Amino acid sequence: MSTSSASEAREIGNRIVIAGIASIVAILALTAVMLFINLPDANAFNARVERLFVENDNLTGNAEIKLLEILAGSGTAFSDTLASYRFVIFVLLVFATALLIAAVAFLVLLIAMNRRMGRIERQGIEVNSLTISRDQKAVYLNDFEFKLTDAAIETLSVLAEARMDDEVLTGAEIEAVISGRSAADCDEAAGATRIKRLRDTLGNQMMSELLVKNIARKGYVLAIDKSVIRMN
């Protein structure tokens, strides 16, 4: 799979997430609108009582009329209650919207995290930050501090600078940068020795293999993203 198709897939994923969140908001907004439209308004009960009064010619006695008025009054009180219910339901709808959006966002985050975890598991090490501290003669990989010799620091700095320029250095070129001579005058083996020393100083052979990569017939490069490199 090429890089472009991977980023395409990510774009499609993003679009699906946005569409999902938009549809959640749309559905709940529609529900809210229906809620406000469909609940009877305060006058519905009064209109019923009024119709009852008009349609029945024998409902003309004083007592009957008083009863009808009481009926309308209690209906109005009930519709006030309904209005407060409606508000409560609306607040709950807003909460539901927020929760659903959060759920979708967390789901997406979880998937992204899982993918990243998978990548880390395959790669063995994920360097989030590489800080070279010349004055303390140390290199900080993520949160780990490694004490290095002067020579190893030099080698690492050269590799880091080359990485930031997207360059791959041969052993001779590394030796040339450090010693200040031209690459033609330098021995490939001298650079390779420097790389070997750097790896040895970093200790764990396997871990430093992951950090300082050797590309056949091209040279050496730091196997990390260049944006994480910092020098001080």
Place this chain on the structure above:
Amino acid sequence: MKQLFFSSLLLLASATVAQAACYADYKAKQDAPLRLHYGVVEVRGDCSVASAERQLRDALADNGWQLLNVLGVFDDTGLDERKDSAGEYFLRF
């Protein structure tokens, strides 16, 4: 000529009698809060539901009431049986 005069007089008299004895009963309401009333009113002029409606609509509106409908028109004989029901709105407007 004389006959014509008498007959017209008779017509006039009967009309006056009918006018004097014409009443209508109606239903009216007030909004917010809903209040209802049943009333009896004396109809001036033409003794019909339509003229009673015309006359009542304005009279009730001036007092803050809205006419719902006029049930019918009747003469003196129907007055007593409606007096109780109409209560304070008996011949008020």
